[in-house]
Amino acid sequence: MTADLDATSPMINRADLRAFLEAAPKPPGLRNYGPTPTEADVAPGTQWHAYLAQHGYTCLHWPAEFGGLDATVMFQAMFAEECANAEVPRQFSIFGPDLVGPVLIRFGSDEQKANYLEPIRTGQHIWCQLFSEPEAGSDLASLRTRARRTDTGWRIDGQKVWSSGAAAADFGILLARTENNKHRGLSMFIVPMRSPGITVRPLRQIDGESKFNEVFLDSVELPEQSLVGRPGQGWELALAMLGRERLTLGTHAVAMFRRHEELIAAARDRGVLDQVLGRSMTRLWARMWLLRYTWQRAVTGGDVTSPEFSVLKIVASETDRDLSDLATDVLGTDVCVDPELDDLVRHMLVGRAQTILGGTSEIQRNILAERVLGLPKEPH
Ligand SMILES: Cc1cc2nc3c(=O)[nH]c(=O)nc-3n(C[C@H](O)[C@H](O)[C@H](O)COP(=O)(O)OP(=O)(O)OC[C@H]3O[C@@H](n4cnc5c(N)ncnc54)[C@H](O)[C@@H]3O)c2cc1C
Incomplete structure (x- = not known):
């Protein structure tokens, strides 16, 4: 279950977007692999990206003069959410469209913009x-x-x-x-x-x-x-790029509600959904909703440099980690042998990476302590 982030947008409403994603032809082997693909995801992922590009659905946040939609942060979040619901990636990978493109648009030479932006938008260059x-x-x-x-x-x-x-x-x-x-x-x-x-x-x-x-x-x-x-000028450019990375990582929260549902179903099937487990599941569910609304506030504000995104990064990745930990507690040794649980298991194994990539939880806490709470800077 997901909250409605934004029922309508100036460009296209959520129902149209959902219908477009549902009707879109999916290349064989396409799955929602997260921000970066494996080797097996490269062929279906690039085909999918090209299809989205043909319909104007890649690089949404880029200015229109470079083929983007000038989309608000809110619209980008809605698109990410609908892609997660449709179990498809929202683009081939985050690097070209989300990290490199905005930096080239802001700091690149005319020649770099001419050479690199369009192939990023269409997915021709990885x-x-x-x-x-x-x-x-x-x-x-x-x-x-x-x-x-x-x-x-x-x-x-x-x-x-x-x-x-x-x-x-x-x-x-x-x-x-x-x-x-x-x-x-x-x-x-x-x-x-x-x-x-x-x-x-x-x-x-x-x-x-x-x-x-x-x-x-x-x-x-x-x-x-x-x-x-x-x-x-590299450090200035790197900070501009990492700011966007925090924004894109926050969108992964969307998939958590689905995993939560899967876990409840698996626990029910095994007859282990007792009051103790029910309380733990409810507590996590409440955290997911808090996360959802904090995300909504942050994207409504539209400032990707806001420290709210550090809060989101910590809460999203740590809630996700706790969900995976609970899955192993509930399902016990079944997680090792039951092929139906493959997705939950894979997520349990790699979910922890979210607390590291794009700045670890400890580093995000340092940022919040220093920049939001005004606590003394850590000694260097
Ligand atoms: C799935 C994944 C994908 C990635 N993709 C890329 C990529 O495409 N390109 C790329 O360049 N990098 C990538 N990274 C690397 C990522 O940016 C680094 O892993 C991250 O910045 C942490 O650096 P580190 O691994 O060297 O850990 P370290 O910096 O060595 O940290 C080790 C531990 O010490 C803690 N720590 C360090 N400094 C402090 C401090 N000042 N205060 C408190 N605690 C501290 C950390 O929180 C951590 O727990 C990826 C990482 C992951 C997990």
């Missing part, structure tokens, strides 16, 4: 994000991948990790060090992923899927025009 490193995750600005000037542009050396979707990507958006200054020494680059010197090594996850990768960059030569913005 992108990945090359930020995290083995020694630089939460403290991203300590990254060590180096970009050195050459006669023709830049030479890149270093290693990235947890790069989602990098194995299938055509381009990566890279944060690298051009000077020794911690924040002001970072710059952002566009990297063609088939360049000589790039090695992508997939990492296998606990659920058997392989969504993220290690990426090694050994003397990778880039032309001058691959720099986004100015040298040393």
Whole structure:
């Protein structure tokens, strides 16, 4: 069950959107795989993205001059919710449309806009994000991948990790060090992923899927025009990108109501839905509704930099984690052997990732403590 976020929109109402998604032809193998695809999701995911693009339903938040809809945050949230209800992804992956596109629109050169925006909108180019490193995750600005000037542009050396979707990507958006200054020494680059010197090594996850990768960059030569913005502007651009990431991650809350229903049905089937469990399920359900309304308030405000999005990120990912934990308590060893529970089990195994990606819960709490509550800054 989901709350009605917004019954109508200036552009299209919820019923029309639902009818469009229901009638749309679904490529074989299409599933709602979350923000990033596995290898098996690439073919159906790109076909689906292309279909949405043909009907004007990708890059909704982009300005109309770049093929977007100038959509409000509210409309984007409604679209994400309807896609979750229809069990389809709302786009191929978050990287091109949600992270790279808005940064290129704001900071990119005319040439970069002309070369990259339309193929992102149509899904012709797949992108990945090359930020995290083995020694630089939460403290991203300590990254060590180096970009050195050459006669023709830049030479890149270093290693990235947890790069989602990098194995299938055509381009990566890279944060690298051009000077020794911690924040002001970072710059952002566009990297063609088939360049000589790039090695992508997939990492296998606990659920058997392989969504993220290690990426090694050994003397990778880039032309001058691959720099986004100015040298040393990388941190400013990265913050703009991470702000949008928090917004998109909050939309996953939508799928929780469905899992909650599945869990109640599974518990009922097994005759274990007693008062104690009922109370735990109700408590979680109440948290999901609180989350729903906080989300609604935040998207109505429309300011994606608002700290409310940090609250949402923490509450959404931790409620989701608690739902998975309860599933294992309820279903016991059945989760290991019952194929009907595959989806719940997969979610239980990977759900915890939500409390890490896009900024861990601890980091989100630091942000809230410092920026909202005005508590003393953590010592560095
Ligand atoms: C599913 C998934 C997909 C991802 N996709 C990408 C991607 O496509 N591209 C990319 O670049 N990165 C990606 N990441 C990486 C992600 O951004 C990092 O995992 C995240 O920023 C945390 O960094 P870390 O893993 O190095 O942990 P660390 O920073 O080493 O943190 C380890 C632990 O210490 C805690 N901690 C660290 N600093 C503090 C502090 N100051 N105060 C309190 N506690 C602290 C953390 O909360 C955490 O619990 C992905 C991660 C996941 C899980």
